[in-house]
Amino acid sequence: MSSERSDRVSINGIALEVRRRGKGSPLLVLCGEEELEFDSPWLSDLAQKHELILPSAPGFGQSERPDWISNVDDLSYIYLDLVEKLGLKAVPVVGFSFGGWLATEIAVKDDSFISKLVLVAPYGVKLGGPLERDIADIWALPPADVLKRKWHDPDKGKRDFPSLPEETLRVVARNVESLARFCWDPYMHNPRLRHRLHRIKVPTLVVWGDKDGIMTPAFGKSYAGLIPGAHFKTVADAGHYPHLEQPAAFNAVLEAFIG
């Protein structure tokens, strides 16, 4: 069992929850919008080799969400302050889904603290025209359909909410609310972001589940193509969360890149 601690870090008056887990070389992890990572075997495996730094974004986990924060662009500036406060230097960064978008928004502004950047099925850009759905509408599709699109094996995505403690459910409900607050419109992207991707200078790997039904691997490859020199890899038999569905295969890809 790897050690875990949770700190409250104040950034310009906003208290953020920052978990730390494991021992080894530091790795900054920006979780997905559901923060499913915390209880996953994937994270425990990774903590064997790395000191994982796991902040919760404002509005997620126990982190505060002041009213003025409206979008992921706003969040990225808070993270730049956080990185400075934590004194992170030459650290690899991995971000998943919403966290991948956040990592991208951070990197286009300042990637000087990042040694290597790993973006896993990140939201954040739209490439097609007004009538093209690059990103499946998770809020307008029937929930069962969303589950199938998100998971190669939908059973893995099912959660028995009534069995969870109320405290956990409060976090779940707040995460859902915060995602909607920041990402409703424009839906899951920042129209400016694609025009900033050229600013990313650090080695970058984009990873996609080959069965991702939220955003196709083909879309992911095009997204990666806008980041100078970025590599693109798929993980077999995985949906939108390849690290959670195929932890071993995913970690192999991750370690090969950052190791």
Added chain:
Amino acid sequence: MQAWHFTEMPYPHLPPLDDIPSIRVTIPSKHYDPKIGSDLYNRYLDEHLIADELGLNIMLNEHHQTATCLDAAAPLMAAILARQTKKARICILGNPIANRGDPIRIAEEMAVIDNISRGRLDCGFVRGVPYEIFAANTNPTQTLERLWEGVDLVTKAWTTHDGPFNFEGRFVHRRNVNVWPRPYQQPHPMIWITGSSDYENIKKVAGRGYVFATFLQPHDKVKLMFEAYRSAMVERGLPNGAGTAFMPLVYTADNETEAERGAKELCWYLQAKTSPQFRNPPGYVGIDLNVKALQGAFSGRTDAVRAKGMEYLRDQGILVYGTPDSVAKQVKQFYDRVGGFDHLLMMQQAGFLDHKSVVSSMTLFAKEVYPQIKDLPRTKPAKEKAA
């Protein structure tokens, strides 16, 4: 007690409802036949004209992307009726100000209607029911905050008569606000706000002297809402002309058998189903309610109602039907149970309920029920400050 005639202006001529995943948001417009629809629009407007002749007031609402409500723009219907009716007050309940995004345009529309009707407009504002979020594509969080910012901007615009002001709020920025015409009623038309179990918000409505309205809720819940309203009136004084409003489905007939038939037709409205993802958009309700939803406690009004019969609905005051004396008795019973209220908003048409039946029910209500309830005392402030 003021009585108001209301229909959502439904388009019920659809394939079997079991074959349609959702009657709202996603229902394709291929199911709408313009020939039938245009007749319906004119018929529903005719019924409002009859309400006017019968001495009833008129309530209008709007919804979007739904066969349950062909009135996609309440100000248009209100504008027609402002010109075509003579005496009735016309209440839009309400303008979805949190979704429309341009409060000043609403202020202008309402001021025009108030002038054409020579001061017969009551102006409701709503934050919009959950599924409306998808048609408007407004952020599902902070709907209440957007509602109040919009209402405050509208009232400021209506009551500013010395030239333009700029407004830079949390959600709306406008330059050179200078609404023409000013409203006919001074300082402005009565404002109505809808709600359900958010008591703090109800107190805010009362404190500002606005009417609070709630729809199709059981009497015990309505009592708590109206108590919250009355308690705030104590704290902040009795606002002139404000009060409380409740909407049940209402069908009045000569005999119980016919009343039951009409009431059954009205229940079409309660059967209308919406896909689950549209019922509770993310962050539309607060964390506490969403925790309960995750725990499985949440069941929508429609589901609860579907499972229970007409007798239950009648006992709760949600469905009022019977002979004129019976309807009067039911309204009075509800009045007593909730501690009094001021406006009876009657959905007297829904689903396939035909013109002849609706007119018959409205007429009986106006002639034989209304006189029995008209003089029920208005809402009074609570005697003691609520705990």
